[in-house]
Amino acid sequence: MCATRQYPRPHDFLRQHAEAAGQGPVDLPDVSGLVVGVLGGTGDQGRGLAYRLARAGQKVIIGSRAADRAQTAADELGLGVEGADNAECARRSDIVIIAVPWEGHAKTLEALREDLAGKLVVDCVNPLGFDKQGAYALQVEEGSAAQQAAALLPDSRVTAAFHHLSAVLLQDESIDEIDTDVMVLGESRADTDLVQALAARIPGMRGVFAGRLRNAHQVESLVANLISTNRRYKAHAGLRVTDV
């Protein structure tokens, strides 16, 4: 027999597990009214996330260095998505997803320290290098992109999530469900619950708590392995966490 598994909706599975563990029901917070900014929203990953969240009914603002490029990307997506320069995008959003290229990560965040103060920041950047053998993990002085964000943004609540998503699948309008779990990392339960709830807005997707930021490096770097898997199997690999 091969393994067959049905993935319940996040709320159901969290409640089930919490009840089994004698903790009583767990409800993820309602994030449907929050504004989500996507810095780097003109790139493939950011644009894909913006599309999926907007399609799920979330208010989304795409941020870019140039406001007109952000506006163009927003107009292409429709669904009520707006475009703005990075600073305005940060200021107007409750939750800000960082989807900029690794090369611009530190510089972008340093410049936005005040605009991101008090915000829930979700870093989804994967510091990778590429050569003819494929992708490999880069060493990051702070340990990971997420830890670098936390160091540069002392007045923000920094989490990490959305690393293992295929930009191709995210942007494919013919696909209704994104068949993957999202590992969510952070220091505060309240913050990781919000990010899990945001992930759960996208059909097929679950947010699963996967540790503190000190363990973000391997989650970010694992994208190098998924790239190898994709090459071997001509796939768009994602991950499901079993038994939760």
Next chain:
Amino acid sequence: MCATRQYPRPHDFLRQHAEAAGQGPVDLPDVSGLVVGVLGGTGDQGRGLAYRLARAGQKVIIGSRAADRAQTAADELGLGVEGADNAECARRSDIVIIAVPWEGHAKTLEALREDLAGKLVVDCVNPLGFDKQGAYALQVEEGSAAQQAAALLPDSRVTAAFHHLSAVLLQDESIDEIDTDVMVLGESRADTDLVQALAARIPGMRGVFAGRLRNAHQVESLVANLISTNRRYKAHAGLRVTDV
């Protein structure tokens, strides 16, 4: 709608994907006649793997520093499992799984360099530290446990796999299927195919190629995240790779 996914058997899914990609059928090699040694087979992870492989019909030899301890563990498992000291276990096996504690990893392998010459070595060691906040990834000078093994065993074929398995589930005799994929890393397609075929011997389990050894660190370290997930959800989390 929640996502429902049925996982085909490895041979089927590999063939399907290879055919879809125009590569023709792919058959994983037949490993049923190979002897599998498990160094560190008296520990929870090693014992669990030894049990599952023997239960699947594989000839298994448990290795330990002390032959009598290996023999005791083997007798407890039954299923034709034998026990031997590490050197004899290595010499008599075709495939040797390294499941020793990280603390003894380098020293154990150094001493077995000749016994492991020519063997297919499968490193499943996770270099982790623990403190009151849980588990975290250790820095390894060679990059990862698997790369350390490759450096110490120049005459062996070193791969990495079986990192994300729950020793509790592996050892639970009431469980028939292990609901997880096994990320398999290595430099040679022939070797990783053999390890994938070995993983596929265990019902419910698939071996999925996930890159070269230079990308082993994050696969080993991800166990720290699964430990955090397990604590939060009172679970024995594993991973499935989607879209392959």
